[in-house]
Amino acid sequence: NAGVTQTPKFQVLKTGQSMTLQCAQDMNHNSMYWYRQDPGMGLRLIYYSASEGTTDKGEVPNGYNVSRLNKREFSLRLESAAPSQTSVYFCASSAQGAQSGNTIYFGEGSWLTVV
Amino acid sequence: RKEVEQDPGPFNVPEGATVAFNCTYSNSASQSFFWYRQDCRKEPKLLMSVYSSGNEDGRFTAQLNRASQYISLLIRDSKLSDSATYLCVVNGDQAGTALIFGKGTTLSVSS
Numbered sequence: 001n002a003g004v005t006q007t008p009k010f011q012v013l014k015t016g017q018s019m020t021l022q023c024a025q026d027m028n029h030n031s032m033y034w035y036r037q038d039p040g041m042g043l044r045l046i047y048y049s050a051s052e053g054t055t056d057k058g059e060v061p062n063g064y065n066v067s068r069l070n071k072r073e074f075s076l077r078l079e080s081a082a083p084s085q086t087s088v089y090f091c092a093s094s095a096q097g098a099q100s101g102n103t104i105y106f107g108e109g110s111w112l113t114v115v
Numbered sequence: 116r117k118e119v120e121q122d123p124g125p126f127n128v129p130e131g132a133t134v135a136f137n138c139t140y141s142n143s144a145s146q147s148f149f150w151y152r153q154d155c156r157k158e159p160k161l162l163m164s165v166y167s168s169g170n171e172d173g174r175f176t177a178q179l180n181r182a183s184q185y186i187s188l189l190i191r192d193s194k195l196s197d198s199a200t201y202l203c204v205v206n207g208d209q210a211g212t213a214l215i216f217g218k219g220t221t222l223s224v225s226s
Binding site for chain 2: 035040041042043044045090103104106107108109
């Protein structure tokens with residue numbers, strides 16, 4: 001019953017460091033997403049992948065890159081971390097894209113602090 | 116105008132109360148509507164989908180008004196365990212675009 005698994009759960013980075021958040025789903029879903037959640041801002045879409053082999057920018061893509069490694073895995077990379085990227089990051093997946101009305105399932109979140 | 120707007124609350128109600136949350140969305144082409152629930156420091160989880168005819172799941176009733184671009188969630192007989200943040204969610208304006216989340220309405224139910 002793993003669902004969506006993301007790692008690490010907590011991470012502290014220094015400004016300028018790079019890191020990759022890993023995400024994997026075991027539900028055979030086509031679509032995967034990365035959101036960030038900040039106090040007072042709600043959940044904002046960073047990048048999404050409608051299907052294996054495709055990725056698209058969301059609302060706040062600057063400073064991030066993604067890789068849809070295969071159908072199961074969708075990673076998020078911070079090339080040069082900045083304090084403004086301090087946030088909670090959620091990976092999510094759904095069977096098809098949002099237009100289809102499919103339920104979206106979230107991982108437990110990754111708490112990232114950039115100092 | 117923001118894509119999905121909700122009253123942030125907090126709504127503080129006693130057990131047994133009925134409480135209603137409202138949400139407006141800006142994209143008239145949106146086709147999918149949901150309410151998600153998020154507990155403190157946890158991930159959002161689907162509470163219920165919202166259908167054009169309205170739908171009910173136990174103590175929860177969701178309504179959609181496409182003409183007014185308005186969604187509502189009614190919780191009857193509130194329980195302490197209903198305390199959470201409720202997120203109004205609609206799909207974006209491009210086919211296949213991920214869901215757009217409102218900032219959420221916080222509910223606190225007290226005994």
